[in-house]
Amino acid sequence: MQTMNISLPDPLKQFVDSQVAAGHFSSASEYVRELIRADERRKAVNALEAALREGLDSPEAPMDPADWDAIRATAPARLVATRTRPV
Numbered sequence: 001m002q003t004m005n006i007s008l009p010d011p012l013k014q015f016v017d018s019q020v021a022a023g024h025f026s027s028a029s030e031y032v033r034e035l036i037r038a039d040e041r042r043k044a045v046n047a048l049e050a051a052l053r054e055g056l057d058s059p060e061a062p063m064d065p066a067d068w069d070a071i072r073a074t075a076p077a078r079l080v081a082t083r084t085r086p087v
Contacts (some may be wrong), residue, residue: 006032 008016016028025031055061 016031017027020028025034050051056063
């Protein structure tokens with residue numbers, strides 16, 4: 001594992017310390033790692049949404065009501081599965 005030093009203004013450092021003190025994270029490093037993971041997830045979701053929009057706008061792949069019904073039927077279970085997978 002690599003080490004990285006970062007500089008924070010006092011208010012941000014105090015906020016990170018308060019998150020650790022409140023027991024939300026075991027260390028400042030754990031907090032920063034979680035922020036990075038959340039940013040990675042956000043970017044992956046944004047990329048997926050962009051690809052979906054591109055697909056929906058494509059005349060080559062029109063979707064009919066049955067396609068949407070299938071998505072609605074399977075989406076909740078798939079969402080739960082992604083939230084329970086280890087990151």
